[in-house]
Amino acid sequence: MNVYQSNPDMLPDSAFTPATLDHLVVGNRGRMLDQRRTPVTIVGVVETTGFVVLRIDDFEDRDATWSIPFEEIDRYQFALDAQRVDDATRRRLAATVTRLNHPLCVPADGAQRALTEKRVAGEEKRAAAWLATASRFIADSRPLPDPDTRRGDPVLGADLLRYLATRGLDDMEEAFATQYVSAPHSGELVKGHRIVIAELGFVGYEGKMIRDPGLFNGPWSRERRAEHVCARLGFIRALFGRLGRSTLAVYRGLSIEGDIEPRRRDTFVSTTLARAVAESHFDCGRPGSTRMLLGFTVPVSRVFMTFFETPALSRQFLEAEAVLFDDAEMPVL
Structure with a gap:
Protein backbone atom coordinates (compact mmCIF):
# COMPACT_ATOMS: atom_id res chain seq x y z
CA MET A 1 0.00 0.00 0.00
CA ASN A 2 1.33 3.43 -0.96
CA VAL A 3 -0.15 6.02 1.38
CA TYR A 4 1.36 9.01 -0.43
CA GLN A 5 0.63 10.71 -3.73
CA SER A 6 3.26 10.64 -6.46
CA ASN A 7 3.76 11.43 -10.13
CA PRO A 8 4.60 8.36 -12.23
CA ASP A 9 5.42 10.64 -15.18
CA MET A 10 7.93 12.87 -13.39
CA LEU A 11 10.91 14.06 -15.41
CA PRO A 12 14.33 12.47 -14.87
CA ASP A 13 16.95 14.21 -12.75
CA SER A 14 18.90 14.95 -15.92
CA ALA A 15 16.28 17.62 -16.72
CA PHE A 16 17.40 19.57 -13.65
CA THR A 17 20.57 20.95 -12.12
CA PRO A 18 21.63 20.85 -8.44
CA ALA A 19 20.46 23.97 -6.62
CA THR A 20 22.86 26.64 -5.38
CA LEU A 21 22.50 30.16 -4.04
CA ASP A 22 22.58 31.27 -7.68
CA HIS A 23 19.06 29.87 -8.12
CA LEU A 24 17.40 31.97 -5.39
CA VAL A 25 15.25 33.96 -7.79
CA VAL A 26 11.50 34.40 -7.30
CA GLY A 27 9.65 32.41 -9.95
CA ASN A 28 12.23 29.67 -10.40
CA ARG A 29 10.71 26.20 -10.47
CA GLY A 30 12.42 23.15 -9.07
CA ARG A 31 12.03 19.95 -7.09
CA MET A 32 12.88 18.67 -3.67
CA LEU A 33 15.33 15.77 -3.62
CA ASP A 34 12.86 13.47 -1.89
CA GLN A 35 11.70 10.11 -3.21
CA ARG A 36 8.86 11.60 -5.26
CA ARG A 37 10.69 14.78 -6.32
CA THR A 38 8.09 17.19 -4.92
CA PRO A 39 7.80 20.20 -7.26
CA VAL A 40 8.28 23.70 -5.82
CA THR A 41 8.36 27.33 -6.92
CA ILE A 42 10.33 30.10 -5.22
CA VAL A 43 7.85 32.76 -4.07
CA GLY A 44 10.06 34.76 -1.72
CA VAL A 45 13.67 35.41 -0.71
CA VAL A 46 14.03 37.02 2.74
CA GLU A 47 17.56 38.25 3.28
CA THR A 48 16.99 39.55 6.82
CA THR A 49 16.29 36.04 8.16
CA GLY A 50 17.97 34.01 5.43
CA PHE A 51 14.89 32.07 4.36
CA VAL A 52 13.81 31.20 0.83
CA VAL A 53 10.04 30.73 0.66
CA LEU A 54 8.92 27.80 -1.48
CA ARG A 55 5.41 27.03 -2.66
CA ILE A 56 4.60 23.32 -2.89
CA ASP A 57 3.13 22.69 -6.33
CA ASP A 58 1.76 19.15 -6.07
CA PHE A 59 0.77 16.26 -3.82
CA GLU A 60 -0.92 16.40 -0.42
CA ASP A 61 0.60 19.72 0.66
CA ARG A 62 -0.11 21.54 -2.60
CA ASP A 63 -0.14 25.36 -2.22
CA ALA A 64 1.51 25.27 1.21
CA THR A 65 4.58 27.46 1.65
CA TRP A 66 7.79 26.39 3.35
CA SER A 67 10.54 28.69 4.58
CA ILE A 68 13.92 27.02 4.07
CA PRO A 69 17.33 28.39 5.14
CA PHE A 70 19.40 29.61 2.20
CA GLU A 71 22.15 27.10 2.98
CA GLU A 72 19.74 24.16 2.67
CA ILE A 73 18.82 24.91 -0.93
CA ASP A 74 21.23 22.14 -1.94
CA ARG A 75 18.45 19.73 -0.98
CA TYR A 76 16.65 20.82 -4.15
CA GLN A 77 17.22 20.94 -7.89
CA PHE A 78 16.08 23.49 -10.45
CA ALA A 79 15.22 23.49 -14.14
CA LEU A 80 18.18 23.77 -16.48
CA ASP A 81 16.88 27.12 -17.77
CA ALA A 82 16.24 28.60 -14.31
CA GLN A 83 17.23 32.21 -13.77
CA ARG A 84 20.41 33.07 -11.85
CA VAL A 85 21.13 35.94 -9.49
CA ASP A 86 23.67 38.59 -10.40
CA ASP A 87 27.10 38.80 -8.76
CA ALA A 88 26.12 41.45 -6.21
CA THR A 89 23.08 39.47 -5.07
CA ARG A 90 25.14 36.29 -4.83
CA ARG A 91 27.59 38.03 -2.51
CA ARG A 92 24.75 39.31 -0.31
CA LEU A 93 23.17 35.86 -0.11
CA ALA A 94 26.51 34.28 0.80
CA ALA A 95 27.07 36.94 3.46
CA THR A 96 23.64 36.16 4.92
CA VAL A 97 24.55 32.48 5.19
CA THR A 98 27.83 33.40 6.90
CA ARG A 99 25.93 35.59 9.36
CA LEU A 100 23.13 33.17 10.24
CA ASN A 101 24.33 29.61 9.67
CA HIS A 102 25.54 28.96 13.22
CA PRO A 103 24.62 26.18 15.64
CA LEU A 104 22.68 26.53 18.86
CA CYS A 105 22.76 23.90 21.58
CA VAL A 106 20.41 23.95 24.57
CA PRO A 107 21.09 20.92 26.80
CA ALA A 108 18.30 19.31 28.78
CA ASP A 109 18.89 19.54 32.52
CA GLY A 110 17.81 16.58 34.65
CA ALA A 111 16.93 18.69 37.67
CA GLN A 112 14.74 20.93 35.53
CA ARG A 113 13.10 17.85 34.01
CA ALA A 114 12.12 16.69 37.50
CA LEU A 115 10.52 20.06 38.23
CA THR A 116 8.70 20.02 34.90
CA GLU A 117 7.39 16.51 35.51
CA LYS A 118 5.79 17.78 38.72
CA ARG A 119 4.19 20.55 36.69
CA VAL A 120 2.93 18.04 34.12
CA ALA A 121 1.56 15.83 36.91
CA GLY A 122 -0.53 18.79 38.03
CA GLU A 123 -1.66 19.33 34.45
CA GLU A 124 -2.61 15.66 34.21
CA LYS A 125 -4.87 15.96 37.26
CA ARG A 126 -6.45 19.08 35.82
CA ALA A 127 -7.06 17.38 32.48
CA ALA A 128 -8.40 14.24 34.16
CA ALA A 129 -11.00 16.31 36.00
CA TRP A 130 -12.02 18.01 32.76
CA LEU A 131 -12.28 14.70 30.90
CA ALA A 132 -14.50 13.30 33.66
CA THR A 133 -16.95 16.20 33.51
CA ALA A 134 -16.74 17.85 30.08
CA SER A 135 -15.40 15.37 27.53
CA ARG A 136 -17.91 14.25 24.91
CA PHE A 137 -15.53 11.48 23.86
CA ILE A 138 -15.58 10.02 27.37
CA ALA A 139 -19.29 10.68 27.94
CA ASP A 140 -20.16 8.75 24.77
CA SER A 141 -17.78 5.89 25.69
CA ARG A 142 -16.14 6.16 22.28
CA PRO A 143 -13.18 3.88 21.54
CA LEU A 144 -9.91 5.11 20.11
CA PRO A 145 -9.92 4.76 16.31
CA ASP A 146 -8.36 1.70 14.70
CA PRO A 147 -4.94 2.90 13.45
CA ASP A 148 -5.55 1.13 10.14
CA THR A 149 -8.28 3.69 9.36
CA ARG A 150 -5.59 6.40 9.66
CA ARG A 151 -8.20 8.93 10.76
CA GLY A 152 -8.52 10.41 14.20
CA ASP A 153 -11.70 10.80 16.20
CA PRO A 154 -13.34 14.18 15.45
CA VAL A 155 -15.10 14.21 18.81
CA LEU A 156 -11.83 13.64 20.66
CA GLY A 157 -10.12 16.25 18.48
CA ALA A 158 -12.82 18.76 19.37
CA ASP A 159 -12.37 17.84 23.04
CA LEU A 160 -8.67 18.67 22.93
CA LEU A 161 -9.31 22.07 21.35
CA ARG A 162 -12.12 22.85 23.78
CA TYR A 163 -9.90 21.92 26.71
CA LEU A 164 -6.99 24.03 25.48
CA ALA A 165 -9.41 26.89 24.78
CA THR A 166 -10.06 27.07 28.53
CA ARG A 167 -6.41 28.13 28.76
CA GLY A 168 -6.41 30.33 25.67
CA LEU A 169 -4.10 27.81 23.97
CA ASP A 170 -6.32 26.50 21.19
CA ASP A 171 -4.96 28.91 18.56
CA MET A 172 -1.39 27.94 19.44
CA GLU A 173 -2.32 24.27 19.21
CA GLU A 174 -3.86 24.68 15.76
CA ALA A 175 -0.91 26.70 14.44
CA PHE A 176 1.71 24.37 15.88
CA ALA A 177 0.05 21.15 14.73
CA THR A 178 -0.64 22.51 11.25
CA GLN A 179 2.98 23.60 10.84
CA TYR A 180 4.35 20.34 12.21
CA VAL A 181 2.27 18.29 9.79
CA SER A 182 3.24 20.37 6.76
CA ALA A 183 6.95 20.92 7.44
CA PRO A 184 8.29 20.93 11.00
CA HIS A 185 11.61 22.48 9.97
CA SER A 186 10.03 25.25 7.91
CA GLY A 187 10.64 28.64 9.46
CA GLU A 188 10.98 28.81 13.23
CA LEU A 189 7.53 28.19 14.72
CA VAL A 190 8.30 24.59 15.66
CA LYS A 191 11.91 25.51 16.48
CA GLY A 192 10.62 27.80 19.23
CA HIS A 193 8.83 24.87 20.85
CA ARG A 194 11.91 22.69 20.49
CA ILE A 195 14.00 25.25 22.36
CA VAL A 196 11.39 25.58 25.12
CA ILE A 197 11.12 21.79 25.45
CA ALA A 198 14.89 21.72 26.00
CA GLU A 199 14.60 24.45 28.62
CA LEU A 200 11.90 22.38 30.34
CA GLY A 201 14.41 19.53 30.58
CA PHE A 202 12.76 17.01 28.26
CA VAL A 203 15.02 16.81 25.19
CA GLY A 204 18.07 18.91 24.41
CA TYR A 205 17.94 21.22 21.40
CA GLU A 206 20.61 20.74 18.76
CA GLY A 207 20.01 22.92 15.75
CA LYS A 208 20.60 26.34 14.32
CA MET A 209 20.60 29.74 15.96
CA ILE A 210 17.45 31.82 16.17
CA ARG A 211 17.03 33.99 13.08
CA ASP A 212 13.82 35.83 13.91
CA PRO A 213 14.32 38.23 16.85
CA GLY A 214 10.56 38.15 17.48
CA LEU A 215 10.35 34.37 17.86
CA PHE A 216 9.33 34.53 21.52
CA ASN A 217 7.32 37.74 21.42
CA GLY A 218 3.67 38.24 22.39
CA PRO A 219 1.41 35.17 22.47
CA TRP A 220 4.36 32.98 21.43
CA SER A 221 6.42 33.79 24.52
CA ARG A 222 8.52 31.12 26.18
CA GLU A 223 6.05 30.82 29.06
CA ARG A 224 3.02 30.46 26.79
CA ARG A 225 4.81 27.83 24.74
CA ALA A 226 5.78 26.02 27.94
CA GLU A 227 2.18 26.17 29.13
CA HIS A 228 1.03 24.65 25.84
CA VAL A 229 3.60 21.84 26.04
CA CYS A 230 2.71 20.96 29.63
CA ALA A 231 -1.05 21.27 29.15
CA ARG A 232 -0.89 19.05 26.08
CA LEU A 233 1.20 16.43 27.85
CA GLY A 234 -1.22 16.51 30.77
CA PHE A 235 -4.18 15.92 28.44
CA ILE A 236 -2.46 13.03 26.64
CA ARG A 237 -1.45 11.30 29.86
CA ALA A 238 -4.85 11.80 31.47
CA LEU A 239 -6.63 10.49 28.36
CA PHE A 240 -4.56 7.32 28.05
CA GLY A 241 -4.61 6.81 31.80
CA ARG A 242 -8.40 6.88 31.79
CA LEU A 243 -8.41 4.40 28.92
CA GLY A 244 -6.03 2.09 30.77
CA ARG A 245 -3.18 2.53 28.30
CA SER A 246 0.37 3.04 29.58
CA THR A 247 2.19 2.17 26.34
CA LEU A 248 1.74 2.46 22.58
CA ALA A 249 2.99 0.15 19.83
CA VAL A 250 4.58 2.30 17.13
CA TYR A 251 6.39 1.66 13.85
CA ARG A 252 8.88 3.33 11.55
CA GLY A 253 9.77 2.45 8.00
CA LEU A 254 13.01 3.86 6.61
CA SER A 255 14.58 3.94 3.17
CA ILE A 256 18.06 5.46 3.03
CA GLU A 257 20.03 6.26 -0.10
CA GLY A 258 23.81 6.37 0.19
CA ASP A 259 25.84 5.87 3.35
CA ILE A 260 24.04 5.28 6.63
CA GLU A 261 24.95 7.97 9.13
CA PRO A 262 24.13 8.16 12.84
CA ARG A 263 20.71 9.72 13.32
CA ARG A 264 20.87 13.35 14.33
CA ARG A 265 19.18 14.00 17.64
CA ASP A 266 15.94 15.89 17.32
CA THR A 267 13.26 16.96 19.76
CA PHE A 268 10.56 14.95 18.05
CA VAL A 269 10.46 11.55 16.38
CA SER A 270 7.60 10.89 13.98
CA THR A 271 6.27 7.34 14.10
CA ALA A 278 5.66 2.06 7.96
CA GLU A 279 5.68 -0.66 5.31
CA SER A 280 4.87 1.99 2.70
CA HIS A 281 8.00 3.93 3.71
CA PHE A 282 9.97 0.70 3.63
CA ASP A 283 8.70 -0.26 0.18
CA CYS A 284 9.21 3.11 -1.51
CA GLY A 285 13.00 2.91 -1.53
CA ARG A 286 14.86 3.27 -4.79
CA PRO A 287 17.01 0.38 -6.06
CA GLY A 288 20.14 0.05 -3.95
CA SER A 289 18.75 1.89 -0.94
CA THR A 290 19.01 0.53 2.59
CA ARG A 291 15.62 -0.18 4.12
CA MET A 292 14.49 -0.85 7.68
CA LEU A 293 11.15 -1.70 9.25
CA LEU A 294 11.09 -1.05 12.99
CA GLY A 295 8.53 -1.70 15.70
CA PHE A 296 8.67 -0.54 19.31
CA THR A 297 6.53 -0.31 22.41
CA VAL A 298 6.94 3.11 24.01
CA PRO A 299 5.61 4.56 27.26
CA VAL A 300 2.88 7.17 27.03
CA SER A 301 5.24 9.54 28.84
CA ARG A 302 7.18 9.88 25.56
CA VAL A 303 4.10 10.78 23.52
CA PHE A 304 3.58 14.43 22.59
CA MET A 305 0.73 14.10 20.10
CA THR A 306 -1.09 11.47 18.07
CA PHE A 307 -3.56 11.32 15.23
CA PHE A 308 -6.17 10.11 17.74
CA GLU A 309 -6.71 13.57 19.27
CA THR A 310 -5.01 15.94 16.79
CA PRO A 311 -7.23 17.04 13.88
CA ALA A 312 -4.25 18.30 11.84
CA LEU A 313 -2.81 14.78 11.76
CA SER A 314 -5.88 13.54 9.86
CA ARG A 315 -6.05 16.18 7.14
CA GLN A 316 -3.83 16.07 4.07
CA PHE A 317 -1.54 13.32 5.38
CA LEU A 318 -3.16 10.13 6.65
CA GLU A 319 -0.25 8.50 8.46
CA ALA A 320 -1.78 7.44 11.80
CA GLU A 321 1.06 9.45 13.28
CA ALA A 322 2.36 9.46 16.83
CA VAL A 323 4.92 12.16 17.63
CA LEU A 324 7.31 11.17 20.41
CA PHE A 325 9.98 12.93 22.39
CA ASP A 326 13.41 11.78 21.26
CA ASP A 327 15.23 9.33 23.52
CA ALA A 328 19.01 8.92 23.40
CA GLU A 329 18.67 5.36 24.70
CA MET A 330 16.78 4.36 21.53
CA PRO A 331 19.06 5.74 18.80
CA VAL A 332 17.17 4.20 15.87
CA LEU A 333 13.84 5.63 17.01
Missing part, protein backbone atom coordinates in the same frame (compact mmCIF):
# COMPACT_ATOMS: atom_id res chain seq x y z
CA THR A 272 3.09 5.62 12.99
CA LEU A 273 0.58 3.50 14.85
CA ALA A 274 -0.27 1.69 11.59
CA ARG A 275 2.21 -0.93 10.43
CA ALA A 276 0.99 -0.50 6.83
CA VAL A 277 2.19 3.11 6.81
